[in-house]
Amino acid sequence: MRDSRTRSKSRWAALPLLVFVVIVFGVPMLVLLGGTFTKEGTLSTANITESLQGAYLTALIGSVKISALVAVLGGVLGTFLAQAVVTSRFRALREAVLTASGVLANFGGVPLAFAWIATLGNSGVVTTTLGLGDHGWSLYNFWGLTLVYLYFSIPLMVLTVVPALDGLRPQWREAAQNNGASTWQFWRYVGVPVLTPALLGGVVLLFGGAFSAYATAQAMVGSTVPLVTLKIADALTGNVLIGHENVALALSLDMILVAGLVMAVYLPLQRRSARWLR
Amino acid sequence: MSTRTAGLVAALTITTSVIAACGAAPTTAVGGSESAGSTAATATSAQDFGGLDKLVEAAKKEGRLNTIALPPDWANYGEVIKAFEAKYGIKITSDNPDGSSQDEINAVKTLKGQDRAPDVLDLGSAFALSGAQEGLFAPYKVQSWDKIPEGQKDASGAWYYDYGGYISIGCDAKRVKTCPQTFADLLKPDYKGMVALNGDPTKAGAAFAGVYAASLANQGSFDDIQPGIDFFKKLKENGNFNPVEATPATVEKGETPITLDWDYLQAGYAKEFSSKGVDWKISIPSDGQYANFYAQAINKWAPHPAAARLWQEFLYSPEGQNLWLKGYARPVLLPSMQQDGSADAAMVAQLPKVEGTPSFPTPDQVNKAKETLASGWGAAVSG
Amino acid sequence: MASLTPQVTTQVTPGTVPGAARSGRPRQRSATAARPRVWRGVVLALAAVYFLVPLIASFVFTVKVPDQGFSLDAYGQIFSAEGFGGSLLLSLGLGVATIVLVLLLTLPAAVAVRLGAPGLRPVLEVICTLPLVVPPITFVAGISTVLRWGPDYLASTPFYQTIIAVQNPDFPVVLVLAYVVLALPFAYRSLDAGLGAIDVRTLSEAARNLGASWPHVLLRVIIPNMRSAMAGASFLTLALVLGEFTIARLLSFQTFPNWIYRISGSQAQVSVAVSVFSLLITWLLLLALSTAGARQRSGS
Numbered sequence: 001m002r003d004s005r006t007r008s009k010s011r012w013a014a015l016p017l018l019v020f021v022v023i024v025f026g027v028p029m030l031v032l033l034g035g036t037f038t039k040e041g042t043l044s045t046a047n048i049t050e051s052l053q054g055a056y057l058t059a060l061i062g063s064v065k066i067s068a069l070v071a072v073l074g075g076v077l078g079t080f081l082a083q084a085v086v087t088s089r090f091r092a093l094r095e096a097v098l099t100a101s102g103v104l105a106n107f108g109g110v111p112l113a114f115a116w117i118a119t120l121g122n123s124g125v126v127t128t129t130l131g132l133g134d135h136g137w138s139l140y141n142f143w144g145l146t147l148v149y150l151y152f153s154i155p156l157m158v159l160t161v162v163p164a165l166d167g168l169r170p171q172w173r174e175a176a177q178n179n180g181a182s183t184w185q186f187w188r189y190v191g192v193p194v195l196t197p198a199l200l201g202g203v204v205l206l207f208g209g210a211f212s213a214y215a216t217a218q219a220m221v222g223s224t225v226p227l228v229t230l231k232i233a234d235a236l237t238g239n240v241l242i243g244h245e246n247v248a249l250a251l252s253l254d255m256i257l258v259a260g261l262v263m264a265v266y267l268p269l270q271r272r273s274a275r276w277l278r
Numbered sequence: 279m280s281t282r283t284a285g286l287v288a289a290l291t292i293t294t295s296v297i298a299a300c301g302a303a304p305t306t307a308v309g310g311s312e313s314a315g316s317t318a319a320t321a322t323s324a325q326d327f328g329g330l331d332k333l334v335e336a337a338k339k340e341g342r343l344n345t346i347a348l349p350p351d352w353a354n355y356g357e358v359i360k361a362f363e364a365k366y367g368i369k370i371t372s373d374n375p376d377g378s379s380q381d382e383i384n385a386v387k388t389l390k391g392q393d394r395a396p397d398v399l400d401l402g403s404a405f406a407l408s409g410a411q412e413g414l415f416a417p418y419k420v421q422s423w424d425k426i427p428e429g430q431k432d433a434s435g436a437w438y439y440d441y442g443g444y445i446s447i448g449c450d451a452k453r454v455k456t457c458p459q460t461f462a463d464l465l466k467p468d469y470k471g472m473v474a475l476n477g478d479p480t481k482a483g484a485a486f487a488g489v490y491a492a493s494l495a496n497q498g499s500f501d502d503i504q505p506g507i508d509f510f511k512k513l514k515e516n517g518n519f520n521p522v523e524a525t526p527a528t529v530e531k532g533e534t535p536i537t538l539d540w541d542y543l544q545a546g547y548a549k550e551f552s553s554k555g556v557d558w559k560i561s562i563p564s565d566g567q568y569a570n571f572y573a574q575a576i577n578k579w580a581p582h583p584a585a586a587r588l589w590q591e592f593l594y595s596p597e598g599q600n601l602w603l604k605g606y607a608r609p610v611l612l613p614s615m616q617q618d619g620s621a622d623a624a625m626v627a628q629l630p631k632v633e634g635t636p637s638f639p640t641p642d643q644v645n646k647a648k649e650t651l652a653s654g655w656g657a658a659v660s661g
Numbered sequence: 662m663a664s665l666t667p668q669v670t671t672q673v674t675p676g677t678v679p680g681a682a683r684s685g686r687p688r689q690r691s692a693t694a695a696r697p698r699v700w701r702g703v704v705l706a707l708a709a710v711y712f713l714v715p716l717i718a719s720f721v722f723t724v725k726v727p728d729q730g731f732s733l734d735a736y737g738q739i740f741s742a743e744g745f746g747g748s749l750l751l752s753l754g755l756g757v758a759t760i761v762l763v764l765l766l767t768l769p770a771a772v773a774v775r776l777g778a779p780g781l782r783p784v785l786e787v788i789c790t791l792p793l794v795v796p797p798i799t800f801v802a803g804i805s806t807v808l809r810w811g812p813d814y815l816a817s818t819p820f821y822q823t824i825i826a827v828q829n830p831d832f833p834v835v836l837v838l839a840y841v842v843l844a845l846p847f848a849y850r851s852l853d854a855g856l857g858a859i860d861v862r863t864l865s866e867a868a869r870n871l872g873a874s875w876p877h878v879l880l881r882v883i884i885p886n887m888r889s890a891m892a893g894a895s896f897l898t899l900a901l902v903l904g905e906f907t908i909a910r911l912l913s914f915q916t917f918p919n920w921i922y923r924i925s926g927s928q929a930q931v932s933v934a935v936s937v938f939s940l941l942i943t944w945l946l947l948l949a950l951s952t953a954g955a956r957q958r959s960g961s
Contacts, residue, residue, distance in 0.1 A: 010773040010778045011778045011781065012773075013770060013772060014769065014770035014773045014774065016769065016770075017766040017767060017770040017788075020766055020841070021788050021842065021845070024839070024841070024842055025791070025792065025842050027803075028800060028802075028803025028806070028807055029795070029803060031803045031807055032799060035802075035806070054653055055653050055654075055655075055656045055657060058656060058657070059656065062660075080704050081704060081708050083704075084700075084701040084705050085705075087701060088701060088705075093705075095948065095952060096948065098893075098951070099944055099947040099948045099951055100712075102896045102897055103904075103943045103944045104712065106900045106901050106903070106904030106905070107904060108904070110525075110922070111719070111921075111933065111937075112715075114527055114528070114531075114719060114933060115715035115716060115718060115719040117531065118531055118715070118721075118722050119718040121522065121531075121533045122471040122520060123532040123533045124533075124718065125714075125718045125721065126714065138471070140521045151711075151712070151715070154708075159847075159851075159893070159897065160850060160854075163855060163858065163890065163893070164854060166858065167857065167858045198854065201850060204790060205790070205793065205850070208790060208793030208846075209793060211793075211794055212793060212794055212795065212796040212797070214796065214798070215907065218477070218481075219522070219523045219525075220522060220523075221522075222477065222521040222522075222659070223478050223655055223659055223660060224514070224521040224659050225660060226656050226660050229796050229798070230478070230481075231480075232796060233481065234478065234480040234652075236380065236798055236802055237378055237380050237384075237481075237798065237911065238378055238380055238481035238482070239378040239379050239405075239481060239482055239486075240402075240479065240480055240481055240648060240651075241648060242380075242404055242408045243408065245802070249799065249802065252795065252796060252798075252802075255795070255796065255799075256794060258794070259790070259791065259793075259794030259795075263787055263790060267786060271782075271783075373913055374910070374913050375923060376922065376923060384805065387805075387809055388805045388809055389913075390809065390812040390813070391812035391825075392825065392828070394830060525929070526928075526929040527722075527930075527932065527933055530722075530929050530930070554726075554929075554930075
């Protein structure tokens with residue numbers, strides 16, 4: 001049983017990080033809160049109520065929809081890819097894919113949009129070669145944007161899940177086989193439960209990443225797919241809207257609240273799934 | 279080497295560097311503490327310097343100028359900057375060329391008191407108005423102040439229109455058989471998936487103007503932008519609307535062969551694209567003529583106040599105005615320059631053809647239109 | 662983990678270090694071994710198509726010149742473009758500083774959570790996921806408002822120069838601070854996964870029993886075992902810094918991604934070429950670092 005002195009001493013080790021986050025992240029966020037609740041110089045909740053109505057509400061729901069879809073799809077596909085890479089015999093392949101994932105997880109914005117426009121846009125290479133345009137194909141909708149968002153989400157999932165897959169010791173696989181388990185049974189009763197904390201963490205990471213992305217959507221679909229980050233960008237760095245900054249800050253607060261909800265669901269799940277691992 | 283010594287050394291290094299970075303602001307003003315500096319910051323005309331030559335002298339002493347959001351191929355700003363540098367020997371730092379008007383206002387506020395704050399601003403007219411209301415600009419009247427038409431400058435000199443243009447339809451004649459000439463043409467089925475704006479109308483000024491122009495073409499008015507929104511809704515339903523943000527890259531790729539943008543930008547693109555296999559044609563739609571000006575202003579806390587004022591004098595001299603004309607923009611002094619013959623006739627002839635004279639919406643009409651757009655655009659095009 | 666049942670063939674080596682190359686599957690499953698290989702091949706092939714085709718399409722755009730066919734001019738123009746070297750060096754420097762600071766802050770916290778303060782785990786989880794859902798735009802709006810306090814309210818306090826100093830365009834510390842916040846989620850998860858894989862509790866208890874002080878345990882026992890997790894966290898952070906452009910652009914600092922965006926306005930082919938090129942060099946850089954790390958690991 002650890003003595004309380006050691007326990008309190010360990011807490012100090014986390015102090016620099018906490019102090020840093022409070023100052024560098026917390027202070028700007030407090031400023032954000034201040035701006036959210038200010039309308040023309042006076043304290044008011046008008047910005048929040050405005051941010052939850054009409055076009056803004058549609059945008060918020062649209063963002064949640066696409067982020068959830070990308071998180072789940074990316075989670076599943078990323079895990080399969082990670083497993084394929086981890087179980088491969090070629091170490092070079094593993095290194096190449098992992099480093100490429102690190103690079104592609106941060107690839108976004110206009111270059112990513114252009115790459116996909118050049119591929120599957122109305123005059124894209126694949127579209128013209130396969131004659132997809134005649135069948136009514138369009139990249140510029142919810143599903144097209146999902147396809148593009150997966151481009152940086154799957155690598156992110158791979159990066160998150162590979163360390164956990166590495167932790168799946170081959171001895172467990174062999175032990176399961178020796179006890180007569182099929183591959184499916186191994187995964188269902190041993191593999192997936194062990195991986196669940198990492199999988200959940202990855203899915204949450206993917207949700208957050210897709211939720212706060214905007215430059216790609218701006219370059220590719222504009223307002224045809226309603227997204228809350230586009231609305232925030234319109235108000236904070238645009239050439240058209242003036243004086244809407246505080247509504248944008250209110251929208252950001254809404255985003256944080258949505259994230260809070262996701263965390264509220266994720267944390268108990270994570271704790272329960274990791275309990276038997278300790 | 280014990281960990282304790284290492285820790286102590288690290289702590290010492292960090293503490294000394296942190297202390298070195300502390301310190302109160304210097305009591306003297308930023309950007310020159312001589313009396314000449316403080317005079318320059320409050321000068322409202324060249325007379326306050328004792329004449330244009332004294333202004334040139336003071337500016338040369340400052341030696342530098344910070345500009346922001348001036349793309350080199352926008353109204354020929356590249357050449358304007360080079361000409362100014364060559365004429366006065368003042369080095370220009372052109373920051374954030376792709377910035378928006380909001381970015382400029384943000385830079386003024388965030389970089390206040392720093393040496394790299396922008397000296398001069400080129401803003402959308404609505405932003406110039408709101409910036410003046412917030413007290414961000416230093417009033418200054420250039421020597422040709424009286425020649426700027428009424429209604430195109432702020433009475434106290436906080437901002438003044440510089441150049442403008444019409445919304446036009448640009449079209450790649452190599453990829454499109456018959457180029458559309460009017461807004462009504464854009465709805466034709468020949469243009470499926472081809473018509474694009476340079477961004478969202480809720481974010482990009484030219485796109486907003488495009489919707490306003492579409493409204494004028496469809497029985498709307500400056501008071502009513504809804505027909506414009508409905509037009510684009512129809513365009514989307516037809517399948518003609520391409521939501522991609524039109525850029526030189528997407529045009530060259532062939533993804534956005536038809537775009538709506540300011541005519542001076544389209545004309546600049548025509549030159550740039552001719553070597554890339556694109557035959558860019560421009561037409562100002564006769565059914566929806568919408569023109570708008572941008573505005574100049576001087577940062578109240580400009581680090582180089584004399585150079586900033588000299589820049590304005592340069593821009594509003596025939597030399598500066600003709601350089602803008604060379605960029606296919608319509609400079610604000612064009613009417614008076616055409617009268618006294620200082621306008622470059624060849625360049626005037628190059629401007630895209632338009633009938634009649636433009637009328638402009640009032641700030642209230644523009645604000646109302648923006649509100650309508652902000653709440654209605656998303657629903658209209660995401661159908 | 663020597664507790665294997667005797668029926669297992671001796672091909673398996675006990676106590677495998679996670680992440681090392683597998684020693685191969687038992688011989689009796691050669692028939693079923695073919696199935697995973699096919700499945701793996703299909704997955705890898707699909708992934709290759711999905712990830713490579715858009716990049717190839719971009720590349721094709723950059724080398725196609727009308728009337729001339731193939732030409733690599735766009736790539737040649739990258740190096741002569743103004744600002745290429747300076748912005749790249751700045752981004753690399755920011756990356757290194759961010760990596761150092763992130764590891765310094767996160768490693769002790771991750772170890773503390775595992776060893777002595779499990780109650781801190783939810784706190785750290787929240788802290789390390791929050792930066793992901795606050796869009797960079799909003800974060801920058803907050804940061805720039807705070808920076809504005811300098812000239813507006815703090816002009817007569819020592820903090821004024823601090824605020825100016827962190828915005829020094831030659832090496833903006835404010836960007837390092839912002840990037841550390843952005844990198845926290847990835848670094849923390851990477852380190853946490855690594856700590857989980859090495860059974861840090863046993864290791865540290867053993868070391869403490871042998872009389873090591875806590876700093877000694879951290880520096881000489883835990884860190885050497887965490888090399889691959891730390892390397893992973895470092896690569897992620899470096900890739901993040903080299904790819905992040907919203908914050909740099911809104912605060913007007915000339916980082917490499919910001920420079921790429923700047924020249925995209927005027928020259929279409931060169932700008933796309935720069936993106937493709939920067940992807941390539943980032944990847945090669947990470948690959949070089951990771952193979953160097955692997956060689957060091959296997960050599961030591």
